[in-house]
Amino acid sequence: MKIREAVSALAALAQETRLSIYRILVQAGPEGVSAGRIGEELEVAPATLSFHLKELSHAGLVSSRQEGRFIYYSANFERMAAIMTFLTHNCCQGMPQECLTVNDTQVASCCVPNSQVKPKS
Amino acid sequence: MKIREAVSALAALAQETRLSIYRILVQAGPEGVSAGRIGEELEVAPATLSFHLKELSHAGLVSSRQEGRFIYYSANFERMAAIMTFLTHNCCQGMPQECLTVNDTQVASCCVPNSQVKPKS
DNA sequence: CCATTATTTTAATATTATTGGAAATATGAA
DNA sequence: TTCATATTTCCAATAATATTAAAATAATGG
Numbered sequence: 001m002k003i004r005e006a007v008s009a010l011a012a013l014a015q016e017t018r019l020s021i022y023r024i025l026v027q028a029g030p031e032g033v034s035a036g037r038i039g040e041e042l043e044v045a046p047a048t049l050s051f052h053l054k055e056l057s058h059a060g061l062v063s064s065r066q067e068g069r070f071i072y073y074s075a076n077f078e079r080m081a082a083i084m085t086f087l088t089h090n091c092c093q094g095m096p097q098e099c100l101t102v103n104d105t106q107v108a109s110c111c112v113p114n115s116q117v118k119p120k121s
Numbered sequence: 122m123k124i125r126e127a128v129s130a131l132a133a134l135a136q137e138t139r140l141s142i143y144r145i146l147v148q149a150g151p152e153g154v155s156a157g158r159i160g161e162e163l164e165v166a167p168a169t170l171s172f173h174l175k176e177l178s179h180a181g182l183v184s185s186r187q188e189g190r191f192i193y194y195s196a197n198f199e200r201m202a203a204i205m206t207f208l209t210h211n212c213c214q215g216m217p218q219e220c221l222t223v224n225d226t227q228v229a230s231c232c233v234p235n236s237q238v239k240p241k242s
Numbered sequence: 243c244c245a246t247t248a249t250t251t252t253a254a255t256a257t258t259a260t261t262g263g264a265a266a267t268a269t270g271a272a
Numbered sequence: 273t274t275c276a277t278a279t280t281t282c283c284a285a286t287a288a289t290a291t292t293a294a295a296a297t298a299a300t301g302g
Contacts, residue, residue: 003137011135013208015260016128022208029213035279045262050280052260069269069278077212084205087134087143092150136290156249168292171250190248190299 001086005060009083012059017044018052025062025075032065032074122207126181130204133180138165139173146183146196153186153195 013019020042024033039049053073056062061080064073092098134140141163145154160170174194177183182201185194213219 003140007135007137007140010131010140011259014128014132014135016124017260019124019128019131023210026209027211027214029216029219036277039279046279047262047264047281048260051262054280055259066269071279080208087201088147089144090148093148095150098150132289138290157247160249166292167249168251168294169290172290172292175250187299190246192249 001082006083006086009059009061009079012055012061015052015055017042017048018056021049021052021073022056022061022075025073026077026080028074030074030077032063032072034067034070034072036070038073122203127204127207130180130182130200133176133182136173136176138163138169139177142170142173142194143177143182143196146194147198147201149195151195151198153184153193155188155191155193157191159194 013022021038024038024041035049035053038053039046042049044052053062053064056073057064061076062073063076064071066072134143142159145159145162156170156174159174160167163170165173174183174185177194178185182197183194184197185192187193
């Protein structure tokens with residue numbers, strides 16, 4: 001992932017309405033939610049919603065598919081993972097124990113590739 | 122984490138110079154890097170750098186400590202983890218297998234609490 | 243105290259983002 | 273075809289953000 005793409009994705013999420021849309025889609029999973037339903041849930045004007053959905057789409061964070069008169073939007077999970085990987089790239093010069101000293105639960109995912117995260121005993 | 126905090130943190134990262142600063146700090150680890158050194162590395166004017174460091178600070182993403190005439194900035198790893206947790210909150214209605222079907226490596230951290238991520242066999 | 247270095251604050255300007263009304267497009271139903 | 277519904281595009285007003293020069297603050301050494 002290039003830095004421009006990361007900036008664009010982060011900018012897309014850095015707005016309250018869009019972040020709310022995105023979280024609805026993350027929670028909904030791959031099936032997605034129709035634009036209208038999102039609008040109802042968040043009480044935003046259609047034009048505003050459309051603007052924000054386009055921003056999220058353009059940033060690669062969501063995909064859409066048409067079904068009858070409805071357009072269903074869904075979160076792009078691969079991209080979310082790519083952003084997280086980008087943010088934590090080469091964290092602590094590759095010495096995860098350095099950040100693990102700060103917080104030994106959540107921060108594991110910051111430095112350790114998932115496949116190396118040990119289950120808590 | 123409240124949505125306002127998340128928006129503020131994401132907005133702080135959604136700018137090329139600030140994202141570059143942040144990544145330098147993530148890679149440097151807890152010891153941090155002095156403002157001047159960051160400025161050299163990225164070739165940004167002191168006032169610009171200071172403005173961006175303040176934004177990152179204000180968003181809780183970095184901390185600073187004075188050492189002689191230098192101010193060392195470092196990434197706040199706990200906050201990074203909190204943002205990731207916030208973004209993936211209740212992903213796929215708590216049924217991670219739904220997103221795992223999309224990508225079974227990176228996406229694990231999207232849905233599964235770290236303590237439940239299984240090492241790749 | 244004075245000079246030097248490191249960083250921040252201020253102030254002005256330029257650029258970019260957000261909003262919602264109204265009109266346009268697209269799909270499906272009668 | 274005509275109507276109703278779903279969503280997007282266009283537009284204009286307003287708001288927020290980024291940049292830098294110049295001045296201000298802060299710490300150290302001579």
